[in-house]
Amino acid sequence: RKEVEQDPGPFNVPEGATVAFNCTYSNSASQSFFWYRQDCRKEPKLLMSVYSSGNEDGRFTAQLNRASQYISLLIRDSKLSDSATYLCVVLSYNFNKFYFGSGTKLNVKP
Amino acid sequence: NAGVTQTPKFQVLKTGQSMTLQCAQDMNHNSMYWYRQDPGMGLRLIYYSASEGTTDKGEVPNGYNVSRLNKREFSLRLESAAPSQTSVYFCASKDSSSYNEQFFGPGTRLTVL
Numbered sequence: 635r636k637e638v639e640q641d642p643g644p645f646n647v648p649e650g651a652t653v654a655f656n657c658t659y660s661n662s663a664s665q666s667f668f669w670y671r672q673d674c675r676k677e678p679k680l681l682m683s684v685y686s687s688g689n690e691d692g693r694f695t696a697q698l699n700r701a702s703q704y705i706s707l708l709i710r711d712s713k714l715s716d717s718a719t720y721l722c723v724v725l726s727y728n729f730n731k732f733y734f735g736s737g738t739k740l741n742v743k744p
Numbered sequence: 745n746a747g748v749t750q751t752p753k754f755q756v757l758k759t760g761q762s763m764t765l766q767c768a769q770d771m772n773h774n775s776m777y778w779y780r781q782d783p784g785m786g787l788r789l790i791y792y793s794a795s796e797g798t799t800d801k802g803e804v805p806n807g808y809n810v811s812r813l814n815k816r817e818f819s820l821r822l823e824s825a826a827p828s829q830t831s832v833y834f835c836a837s838k839d840s841s842s843y844n845e846q847f848f849g850p851g852t853r854l855t856v857l
Contacts, residue, residue, distance in 0.1 A: 668845075676850070676851075677847050677848035677851055678834075678846075679848070680845050680846070685844040725844055729844065730792065730800070731802065732789070733789075736785055736786035
């Protein structure tokens with residue numbers, strides 16, 4: 635079983651739409667959780683960390699449900715520039731290893 | 745600050761050739777990582793180094809070796825390249841603060857013929 639699982643998409647949405655991505659992780663002892671963004675043929679970059687209380691950064695909201703081992707990312711008012719692959723990332727219990735989901739591709743269309 | 749740098753950016757090898765991918769970071773991070781990324785499979789950890797002088801295997805270490813030369817540099821060596829090692833290789837380092845953010849280099853695109 636994979637450590638982190640994501641729906642690969644693609645999600646094709648019009649500008650201005652709200653879109654949600656989900657991710658599940660298998661190790662209940664995992665410590666930290668993140669969403670990274672990866673543009674085509676570029677390196678991943680941190681979008682936001684995910685906290686148990688939920689956190690928001692502008693149009694982006696991340697949620698963590700430890701009981702269900704589930705992480706979500708909500709993007710409101712999608713922009714063309716949001717088109718990218720979104721990677722769900724989990725840090726192991728000993729803070730040493732990161733586990734990546736295979737990514738969810740988002741295409742925002744005019 | 746340059747962040748994380750990787751060389752080379754592109755490389756084509758023939759089966760059986762060897763090469764070393766170089767990685768350096770100037771952020772004074774303790775932890776460094778090597779990943780490979782294949783289409784549809786996300787990033788998979790090859791090796792990591794939690795601190796200078798230590799290295800550990802990740803999910804897919806076979807066919808690779810690493811050296812943590814000093815705190816700044818972490819190299820990845822392919823002793824005898826195989827077509828299955830055609831991939832994009834990313835080096836990363838980790839912030840030691842409570843944020844635990846990983847910073848990535850721009851990647852090396854390797855093709856093994």
